[in-house]
Amino acid sequence: MREVSIVGIGQTEVGEHWDRSLRDLAVDAIQAALSDAHFHNVDALYVGNMLAGELAAQRHLGALIADWAGLGPIEAVRLESADASGAAAVRMGVLAVASGARDVVLVCGVEKTTDADDQSTNAAWSTGIDAEYEAVQGVSVPAIAGLMMRRYMHQFKVQREAFASFAVNAHANGASNPHAMYQRPISAEAYAGAGMVADPVGMFDVAPLCDGAAALVMCPTTMAIDLCPKPIHVRASAVATDRLAVHSRRDPLYLQAAHASSQQAFQQAGVAPDDIDLFELHDAFTILAALSLEACGFAEQGQGIQMAQEGAIALRGRIPISTMGGLKARGHPIGATGVYQIVELVMQLRGEAGANQIDARLGMAQSLGGSGGTAITHILKA
Amino acid sequence: MREVSIVGIGQTEVGEHWDRSLRDLAVDAIQAALSDAHFHNVDALYVGNMLAGELAAQRHLGALIADWAGLGPIEAVRLESADASGAAAVRMGVLAVASGARDVVLVCGVEKTTDADDQSTNAAWSTGIDAEYEAVQGVSVPAIAGLMMRRYMHQFKVQREAFASFAVNAHANGASNPHAMYQRPISAEAYAGAGMVADPVGMFDVAPLCDGAAALVMCPTTMAIDLCPKPIHVRASAVATDRLAVHSRRDPLYLQAAHASSQQAFQQAGVAPDDIDLFELHDAFTILAALSLEACGFAEQGQGIQMAQEGAIALRGRIPISTMGGLKARGHPIGATGVYQIVELVMQLRGEAGANQIDARLGMAQSLGGSGGTAITHILKA
Numbered sequence: 001m002r003e004v005s006i007v008g009i010g011q012t013e014v015g016e017h018w019d020r021s022l023r024d025l026a027v028d029a030i031q032a033a034l035s036d037a038h039f040h041n042v043d044a045l046y047v048g049n050m051l052a053g054e055l056a057a058q059r060h061l062g063a064l065i066a067d068w069a070g071l072g073p074i075e076a077v078r079l080e081s082a083d084a085s086g087a088a089a090v091r092m093g094v095l096a097v098a099s100g101a102r103d104v105v106l107v108c109g110v111e112k113t114t115d116a117d118d119q120s121t122n123a124a125w126s127t128g129i130d131a132e133y134e135a136v137q138g139v140s141v142p143a144i145a146g147l148m149m150r151r152y153m154h155q156f157k158v159q160r161e162a163f164a165s166f167a168v169n170a171h172a173n174g175a176s177n178p179h180a181m182y183q184r185p186i187s188a189e190a191y192a193g194a195g196m197v198a199d200p201v202g203m204f205d206v207a208p209l210c211d212g213a214a215a216l217v218m219c220p221t222t223m224a225i226d227l228c229p230k231p232i233h234v235r236a237s238a239v240a241t242d243r244l245a246v247h248s249r250r251d252p253l254y255l256q257a258a259h260a261s262s263q264q265a266f267q268q269a270g271v272a273p274d275d276i277d278l279f280e281l282h283d284a285f286t287i288l289a290a291l292s293l294e295a296c297g298f299a300e301q302g303q304g305i306q307m308a309q310e311g312a313i314a315l316r317g318r319i320p321i322s323t324m325g326g327l328k329a330r331g332h333p334i335g336a337t338g339v340y341q342i343v344e345l346v347m348q349l350r351g352e353a354g355a356n357q358i359d360a361r362l363g364m365a366q367s368l369g370g371s372g373g374t375a376i377t378h379i380l381k382a
Numbered sequence: 383m384r385e386v387s388i389v390g391i392g393q394t395e396v397g398e399h400w401d402r403s404l405r406d407l408a409v410d411a412i413q414a415a416l417s418d419a420h421f422h423n424v425d426a427l428y429v430g431n432m433l434a435g436e437l438a439a440q441r442h443l444g445a446l447i448a449d450w451a452g453l454g455p456i457e458a459v460r461l462e463s464a465d466a467s468g469a470a471a472v473r474m475g476v477l478a479v480a481s482g483a484r485d486v487v488l489v490c491g492v493e494k495t496t497d498a499d500d501q502s503t504n505a506a507w508s509t510g511i512d513a514e515y516e517a518v519q520g521v522s523v524p525a526i527a528g529l530m531m532r533r534y535m536h537q538f539k540v541q542r543e544a545f546a547s548f549a550v551n552a553h554a555n556g557a558s559n560p561h562a563m564y565q566r567p568i569s570a571e572a573y574a575g576a577g578m579v580a581d582p583v584g585m586f587d588v589a590p591l592c593d594g595a596a597a598l599v600m601c602p603t604t605m606a607i608d609l610c611p612k613p614i615h616v617r618a619s620a621v622a623t624d625r626l627a628v629h630s631r632r633d634p635l636y637l638q639a640a641h642a643s644s645q646q647a648f649q650q651a652g653v654a655p656d657d658i659d660l661f662e663l664h665d666a667f668t669i670l671a672a673l674s675l676e677a678c679g680f681a682e683q684g685q686g687i688q689m690a691q692e693g694a695i696a697l698r699g700r701i702p703i704s705t706m707g708g709l710k711a712r713g714h715p716i717g718a719t720g721v722y723q724i725v726e727l728v729m730q731l732r733g734e735a736g737a738n739q740i741d742a743r744l745g746m747a748q749s750l751g752g753s754g755g756t757a758i759t760h761i762l763k764a
Contacts, residue, residue: 001482021514044621053435053462053506058513060464063623063639063755067630073642075621076756077470078462080435082442088459092474099481100383101619124435131440132403237483239426239457241445248449257445260455373445374458 004097005224005231006380008037008217009343014331015181016114017211022056023068026110029213030069033106037217037228043102044075048089048109049335050082054124055116065108075102080335081239082128082369083284085109086214087338087376093218094237094378103219109339110213121209125334128370130245142206144246144371145285146198152253152287153200156302160200163286164191165308167204167328170283173315174325176355181210181331205286207326212333214340230350235271235362236379238264244373255288257375258295258366265364265377266297273297276379277360278320278348280341282368283327292366293321296377315358323348323356338367342378349382386479387606387613388762390419390599391725396563396713398496399593404438405450408492411595412451415488419599419610425484426457430471430491431717432464436506437498447490457484463621464510464751465666467491468596468720469758475600476619476760485601491721492595503591507716510752512627524588524667526628526753528580531669534635535582538684542582545668546573547690549586549710552665555697556707558737563592563713587668589708594715596722612732617653617744618761620646626755637670639757640677640748647746647759648679655679658761659742660730661701662723664750665708674748675703678759697740705730705738720749724760731764 010032012025020028026047034040045066053059062076075096079088086109096102113121126140134144153160168188174180186204194203224231240260243249249256266272273296281296283289290304298319299307312318324330324344327337345363347353366377392414394407402410408429416422427448435441444458457478461470468491478484495503508522516526535542550570556562568586576585606613622642628634648654655678663678665671672686680701681689694700706712706726709719727745729735748759 023514050441051435053433053509056513057505057509057517059432059462059509060511060626060752060755062463062470063751064512064626066623067625067627067755073622073624073638076463076623077473077621080441080460080462081444081458088444091459092477095474095477095481095483098483099477101477101480123439127435127439127441129442130446131438132405135439239459240455241448241458242455244442244446244449256455369445370442373442373449 001098002100003221004094004218004234005221006216006218006346007224007228007231008033008039009346010036011179011214011340011343012212013179014212014333015210022052022110022112023064025112025211025213026065026108027069029215030106030108033215033217039104039217042071042074042104042106044096044105045071046089046092046105046107047078048086048338049078049111050080050085051111051113051124051334055113081374083334084338084367084369084374084376085335087367090338090342090378091237091239091376094234097218097220105218106215107339108213108215109336111333111335112211113209114211125209133245142198142201145287146201148246148252149200149287155253158305161192162305162309163205164188166283166286166289167191169313170322170326170328173323173356174329177324177330180325180329181208182329201285207284207328207332210331210333212331212336214336214343216339216342232346232349233381234378235381236265236268238268239376241374242372246371253291255291255295255372257372258292258368261375261377262296262366265379269379271362275362276319276364278323278358278363280345280365281321282366283322284332288368315356320358323358338376341365341367345380349380383480384482385603386476386600386616387603388598388600388728389606389610389613390415390421391728392418393561393596393722393725394594395561396594396715397592404434404492404494405446407494407593407595408447408490409451411597412488412490415597415599421486421599424453424456424486424488426478426487427453428471428474428487428489429460430468430720431460431493432462432467433493433506433716437495463756465716466720466749466751466756466758467717469749472720472724472760473619473621473758476616479600479602487600488597489721490595490597491718493715493717494593495591496593507591515627524580524583527667527669528583530628530634531582534669537635540687543574544687544691545587546570548665548668548671549573551695552704552708552710555705555738556711559706559712562707562711563590564711583667589666589710589714592713592715594713594718596718596725598721598724614728614731615763616760617763618647618650620650621758623756624754628753635673637673637677637754639754640674640750643757643759644678644748647761651761653744658701658744658746660705660740660745661703662727662747663703664748665704665710666714670750697738702740705740720758723747723749727762731762
């Protein structure tokens with residue numbers, strides 16, 4: 001298996017892009033990544049997207065975006081794993097280069113949710129949970145998160161206000177990320193006073209669905225070392241799944257997929273949680289941030305919240321998370337999010353994270369689909 | 383790069399499955415493939431599907447089907463390349479095994495179109511063509527095929543009746559495939575007398591959208607030779623794309639993606655078109671069958687029709703196509719079709735094709751997305 005490295009990154013601002021079409025956003029990110037890599041030709045394109053089929057009446061994004069970006073008749077397909085679609089595309093890029101089948105590959109995650117009304121977008125998002133056993137009952141993705149959060153509060157005797165630490169941290173970091181959707185810090189009081197989305201999930205517990213695109217250029221490490229001043233190396237790539245419906249899981253508060261994929265990733269990289277310098281996790285909901293820290297071995301079960309309250313997740317903490325704002329403040333352009341996480345990790349490992357820069361040599365990113373049915377983990381090294 | 387082989391195949395009957403849900407169909411095919419391979423455990427599942435997000439309000443099929451099939455917390459993602467989604471899943475399976483990342487992988491293509499009305503299904507199918515430049519004008523996938531067919535008739539001075547040979551051949555072969563949707567031969571007169579779908583595309587020029595699932599088990603060739611009495615070897619796997627909108631192509635009658643991916647496949651396998659014993663091509667429309675034969679080097683441009691009329695595509699012909707009925711008679715369960723093609727190729731190469739058996743050592747399958755924006759080619763060897 002060939003070693004794989006990342007030699008180019010690109011991203012659009014995250015937010016509401018009323019003047020740009022889905023394909024334009026993708027091309028913007030791709031051109032930025034190719035320019036960053038100083039590459040003109042690539043062998044393949046893997047696209048992560050969840051909702052364009054429904055929200056833009058457009059599937060077949062592999063061929064479309066290869067065409068629109070002027071990449072020529074290259075290999076191109078689309079991957080979908082609900083919210084983890086972007087990370088699934090990264091996974092396929094890693095396999096293509098590792099196998100020797102392709103040398104230089106592009107990965108692009110793209111989503112445009114603002115072309116549809118909120119109700120349609122929310123309904124479409126809920127196709128990531130079980131249609132026949134969850135969504136059919138009227139629950140949406142935020143409602144499932146609400147059920148998990150309430151159960152957590154009950155089981156571990158935690159007050160709702162304790163979850164504020166995740167949102168406050170994410171917004172503090174997003175404030176100095178020029179690509180973030182929300183660039184303003186929030187206070188714990190603002191968190192407590194915000195309206196409910198799906199009680200106890202409040203407005204500051206849930207990441208905003210929005211528009212954005214991010215892209216990566218990857219190639220074999222041997223080539224990267226020759227061509228790139230600061231190649232970032234992929235030390236692990238692991239996908240795992242769980243029962244799709246939360247009610248089917250033995251413990252609704254244990255993210256088995258997150259656990260399994262992080263364990264595989266640690267093993268591939270030959271490292272332990274203590275070796276990880278930062279962790280870009282899937283904070284689509286504050287409850288998922290807490291459960292991810294626990295499932296991946298950064299906190300004991302029931303201790304994720306306390307860890308956040310103690311400041312361990314801050315930029316200068318023991319295990320910084322959401323260093324560029326996370327899904328909460330950078331925004332959650334669904335199928336693009338998994339690629340944004342990797343782009344931000346590369347920025348940190350290159351030392352290009354500006355005001356948010358931390359001292360990091362080894363970083364981990366994990367993207368979840370739905371309520372944790374899929375978890376895709378990558379570990380990168382400077 | 384490790385060599386990859388196929389050690390198990392499974393399929394459901396193709397047709398209208400009113401009593402089976404999408405997930406049930408997928409599980410049926412997976413269980414059949416695992417049983418055929420005598421395997422119980424797999425490391426990963428790659429799912430090909432185009433339309434479940436829209437027609438069943440269900441995305442995230444990787445996790446769902448891994449869950450429903452009881453495969454445990456394995457790696458699972460979904461791939462989509464319009465009609466070529468199943469073949470895209472095969473491609474990812476090949477990369478996963480070839481890279482060494484996974485040893486035993488399942489590939490499953492599944493589609494269920496009959497839960498929605500015909501108009502919704504047709505509109506959803508048309509998300510495989512360009513939403514902003516083609517579908518927005520009111521054209522559908524059959525309408526695009528109609529434009530291509532009329533241009534072909536004009537440019538190469540061909541009568542509409544000449545296309546009958548493809549439909550007659552496909553239905554003749556489907557008649558003895560117990561899994562086919564249509565198991566009755568048709569005559570050239572029936573073809574000529576059938577109603578129009580999108581003039582000049584008649585009812586017998588277009589493959590029926592329907593329900594079905596097919597699955598494969600793949601592993602490294604070294605393992606396959608130890609474990610399987612008749613492993614079938616993947617000698618080539620190639621994806622290529624074209625401009626998505628037909629009007630953007632230099633020649634609307636030349637399938638550049640089909641050409642590029644078949645050329646790559648021939649090169650990988652070290653063979654020429656003359657070495658191929660059968661060709662499971664993408665006859666979603668008779669015009670695409672003709673254009674595929676031409677783009678892949680089996681016929682000169684403008685000669686694909688004549689080749690069919692001369693009987694070269696029949697079971698005893700020079701290059702048999704659609705040997706189990708093709709998309710036309712076996713049926714076109716969209717995201718499953720690319721996997722059905724491989725399953726049928728394996729049956730032929732194993733000598734398990736029953737009444738349709740031909741003498742074959744080397745077979746090729748090619749799946750197209752939309753109007754040819756994506757082409758995915760695999761070459762298999764007994």
